[in-house]
Amino acid sequence: MKVLKTLAASLLATAALTSASLACEVTLKSSDTHPDGYPTVEAVKQMGKLLEERTDGRICVEVFHSAQLGEEKDTIEQTKFGVIDLNRVSMGPFNNLVEETKVVSLPYIFKGVDHMHTVMDGPIGDEILAAFEPHGYVGLAFYDGGSRSFYNKVKPIKSIEDLEGMKVRVMQSDIFVDMMSALGANATPMPYGEVYSSIQTGVIDGAENNWPSYESSGHFEVAGYYTLDEHLIVPEVLVMSKKSWDNLSPEDQAAVRQAAKDSVPFMREQWQAREKASEEKVRAAGVEVVTEIDKEPFMAAMDSVYEKHVTSENLKDLVARIRATD
Template sequence: MKILVKLAAGLLVAASFMGNAANAQTVLRSSDTHPDGYPTVEGVKYFGELVKERTAGRYSVEVYHSAQLGEEKDTIEQVRSGVIELNRVSMAPFNGTVKESIVPALPYLFRSEEHMHKVMDGAIGDQIKKAFEGAGVVVLAFYDAGARSFYNKQKPINTVEDMKGLKFRVIQSDIFVDMVAALGANATPMPYGEVYSGIETGVIDGAENNFPSYDTAKHFEVAKNYSLDEHTILPEVFVMNKAAFDKLTPEDQEIFKQAAKDSVAKQRELWAAKVKESRAKVEAAGAKITTPEKQGFIDAMKPVYEKHVTDEVLKKMVEDVRAVQ
């Protein structure tokens, strides 16, 4: 019933937007799974402030944090269909519909966050943005989500052998499922909001995520062993329903795109500070952080690349990413 109410409310807002794009006080709704104050939430809020200021109040943005409008799988469908106008989500759930989104999700592809920034801020990022339009959304920005690493409640992970037999929650993405399988573990796709109870009750042994998520979702309380393998440095996407974007005037489209670009710098600054804060917090709370030898993990990814990098477009993109210095 709650979901139906939310969807009905969203449809009313979407209808209002479509019919009154040039009118005053058009309110755009944006979803995020993370809690208030999280860097992605604050990045979208900042985007909204800039849009409101630069359109003289004609547009404003309401950010529904903490999965108020549903988990990412649900809200992706909402933004694609126009139920909501904006959404900040992981790129991985788009892997099945936007093939170019596969490349940033590939394990151990980016050498560092700086490498990822150069790639996503350049021609490769533009290529990926263009591809998303076929899925009914316009990518306004790529936001930082740091490096994702494995954590569990059973034991520290220092080698690939330590992964064997463990059950890990992953994003609902075939690449992540295959990555975990290649390491000898078992993958369980599961909504983000169910991870804590899943670990606590033994449905899963652990999950994989960045320090801020490990902290703010309190997963460190039930999974004390954090292994800094940094298997993916996967950017988030901040998207807008394409039909809604296309209804903007060319001038307003430029305002939206520039506001999003300006919000990236703000979000990255907030992200870097949050990573330091969250790592210090979980360590103080007793989390045991280990740094495994990565080469064994990297070597195990050959079948993942063979399965998912299947055509010349993706192969060329992988080569181009690796060539970025």
């Protein structure tokens, strides 16, 4: 079945190439689960534009949005084998593969978005990107994933007690599952594309995500309570298949890496604008947004998550260095 999925994805990608990309010597296929126009999708397009300009049209990037090549778990595997060249992926699915990604997936590890930017733009971020390579990927850049908060269709969440027994979708990550258990909720890992119907039919009560994802997915239509607890500020990562990377010359590798880095400021501008627009749309739709919430009990409940997942000296050191970063 996996072979058939991989073959189908490859055929789809090949069939969808535009005449412009066919003129390139190298066309890098890039995957994203988000819809066209989403900041991460537009950022990879910007990377492709820069790369095409800087290589005189030799290297192009073809972006396949809206999970055209599969959900993240599937595309991660395809990327490792070089069927997909570039992949914008949430950090959670990598937690069990690349140990260092666990740190930035920890609840309340960052003091805010600016703190996250400082950490990920510096040596700690470079160290985490380098950690992908032994696993078959080349880490290129970090994009914003916003602040993730809870939403559901049952009731407004105003305290940790309101989460008791609630069925909440999380990404397929042990950290996220344990986070929900520590808060008294029932974690339900499932692919992003199944969340809408699962809330609608009562399989789950809600989920957690940022403003743009809550809005663009339409989840606000079926889950009308959104609580700004901001338990996670998890950057997203753009990776390249090591197999595809090794097919490039050192000069082209440098061009790819630089174009990815240069797409980050563009992405952040897009993100800030999209976040504002998404919030306005959600509020206009009548969603009840809880802004006044005491985060201290939520943060205190995370002690068990840190104890379970921050076990190696490497991770303990990363946590300490992130907390020490101003």
